[in-house]
Amino acid sequence: DMKVTQMPRYLIKRMGENVLLECGQDMSHETMYWYRQDPGLGLQLIYISYDVDSNSEGDIPKGYRVSRKKREHFSLILDSAKTNQTSVYFCASRGQNNNQAPLFGEGTRLSVL
Amino acid sequence: GDSVTQTEGPVTVSESESLIINCTYSATSIAYPNLFWYVRYPGEGLQLLLKVITAGQKGSSRGFEATYNKETTSFHLQKASVQESDSAVYYCALGDSYAQGLTFGLGTRVSVFP
Numbered sequence: 001d002m003k004v005t006q007m008p009r010y011l012i013k014r015m016g017e018n019v020l021l022e023c024g025q026d027m028s029h030e031t032m033y034w035y036r037q038d039p040g041l042g043l044q045l046i047y048i049s050y051d052v053d054s055n056s057e058g059d060i061p062k063g064y065r066v067s068r069k070k071r072e073h074f075s076l077i078l079d080s081a082k083t084n085q086t087s088v089y090f091c092a093s094r095g096q097n098n099n100q101a102p103l104f105g106e107g108t109r110l111s112v113l
Numbered sequence: 114g115d116s117v118t119q120t121e122g123p124v125t126v127s128e129s130e131s132l133i134i135n136c137t138y139s140a141t142s143i144a145y146p147n148l149f150w151y152v153r154y155p156g157e158g159l160q161l162l163l164k165v166i167t168a169g170q171k172g173s174s175r176g177f178e179a180t181y182n183k184e185t186t187s188f189h190l191q192k193a194s195v196q197e198s199d200s201a202v203y204y205c206a207l208g209d210s211y212a213q214g215l216t217f218g219l220g221t222r223v224s225v226f227p
Contacts, residue, residue: 050212102214
């Protein structure tokens with residue numbers, strides 16, 4: 001069953017704490033993404049990963065970094081989280097077939113207090 | 114850059130009425146964009162509703178339809194008769210055929226009342 005799994009689903013952190021959001025996929029997709037979604041702003045691309053250790057900044061990378069050590073896992077890291085990073089974060093993966101659409105996870109709702 | 118503009122919500126419709134959500138796009142960096150509609154039901158993640166990768170073609174799913182119109186740069190989503198279970202947020206998006214990320218519209222919240 002093709003699925004993108006995000007953990008945790010909900011997270012509350014204090015400003016200045018480190019945050020780790022995890023994403024996994026079981027389809028051996030090369031490409032993975034991290035987006036954030038905010039009211040009135042739609043989904044904004046944070047980072048793209050084209051494969052293991054092959055990552056590229058998206059539109060809003062500031063304040064984030066990523067790690068991809070295995071093709072199946074893609075992590076989003078917030079070092080010293082800020083209150084304006086409160087958001088819903090979506091991970092997605094996409095196969096090499098040109099007809100495939102990105103498959104999204106269920107999202108992680110992060111609150112930074 | 115690329116951009117997507119869609120009907121501003123919220124949109125409220127009664128069950129069995131028709132629904133149309135407008136979507137227009139500007140693809141400056143992609144010669145042949147792929148077009149998508151995603152949906153997010155309450156409490157769930159983002160799901161692909163339909164996609165069309167060739168201009169002039171129509172995609173359909175769950176009673177929804179959208180036609181890729183290159184001349185008007187539009188990809189409107191339509192359903193002839195909505196149900197309460199169609200209440201969700203709908204996102205229009207465009208992307209290339211490769212690995213680049215999608216560009217999303219702001220989303221349209223649709224509420225269907227019995």
